[in-house]
Amino acid sequence: MSDLSGRTTIVVGASRGLGRGIATALAGAGSSVVAVARTAVEHAAPASGAGEIRAEVVDAADGKSARELIGRHEPHALVLVAGAVPVMRPLQEQDWESFSVTWETDVRITFDWVREALTAPLRPGGRVVVVSSGAALNADGSPLSGGYAGAKAMQRFLTGYAQGEADRAGLDLSFTAVLPRFAPETGVGSAAVAAYAQRAGAPVKAFLEHHKPLLTPEIAGRAAVGLLSADSVSPAYLLSGAGLRELR
Template identity: 50%
Template sequence: MPVSELAGSTAVVTGAGRGFGRGVAAELIRAGARVLGLARDREALEKARADLGDAFVPVPGDATDPGLAADLLARHAPRTVVLAAGATPAMLPLQDHTWETFSAAWDTDVRHVFGWSRAALRQPLPPGSTVVAFSSGAALRGSPLSGGYAGAKAAVRFVAAYADGQSRRHGLGIRFTALLPSLAPTTDLGVGAAAAYAAYEGITTEAFVDRMGPLLTPQAAGAAVLELARGQRTDALAYGLSADGLTPLAD
């Protein structure tokens, strides 16, 4: 999609109240889009509205609700859909997890990416639309303290690839892609994960973060999504994402 088409377009961002979702919403608005920001936390959404202005439209709700996904896509036909909602994993060794804590990312992250991708295909969204699903670098490297999180994020990447395959098969012209961001202690989720892994290694959180080098920020994540929404990067189905930007991943 050409750069100019983002101005005046509509976008939907799930998980828009915090972290990467909030950063993506801000960058889309900066590019001229109207953003429907979905999250369960009404207070966080209202704060985002106050900070980002009237171009941010708060939508309190559950991103895993398939009826809500179908309704929003049907009513607004967004050109850009960013699936950034996700459960915060319990940071525990395997033996201390319950099935409920172990499977939380499957019930939220995977379920909502599946539901929105399915709705985008069934409607379908207009040709030229882009759906970006946030996976995680943990899908490549594992995450031994977060239960089923790494496996769930790998499944998110697969769902996006499957959806893109169906779009191509049926000539829908919708692009689906996945982003696999590195651990980012610039978000609440990343702060908790960094502290847990630092404790696991017996070092301070500061030492753990210092050795990571440049940190991925929500603003940088938003800038990466803009590249994809504008059609500036079409060389892969999935991308690693770090402070250095996008890295195409082999299929």
């Protein structure tokens, strides 16, 4: 892996799924990782012995944690992965609370943290990676997950808005959106796979055959290391089991 020694990265949503895989990989590549999550979890020391993971137990959507943690840790990079598991039901079985849960969490977190990255601002050369979802690219959205697809599209828009404002202000910052495909080992992924397999009338195993190679937290971790180590990055990428592919 690339050497990220001496660089501090805040990973928001580091307790499980892709966020945990990303935090682990970045620490293994030498970064000092601040692992932000609402619940305390144990993170193993990186096998390489190069970096470290320090936990911050806070609610990333509380409206104040972004300013406090960026001010305290002065990171070189932010990786925003946190979000809610959508309620998997058809539209007529949703209410507004279940439909909008990802707007109140995923979008709120992205809004708060990219805004703070601009106003603090991050160190020159800083990077922000926003993990959205491949659902934002689907022509039919994600009809069993309420407002999820729209929320994920908004995260990508916010990332682009932030880059535009950074450029206008002459800030040396880059903002990148990453849109993952199904990741069945994660809470969001497993819920979606179960719901859509049932709707298709297919066993989960057979359903997943059509989505191989499957995305895992380890693959997401390697992708994050690559993005934070590269000389330059593109505005958006699709992330699948095959790795990153630039979106245009």
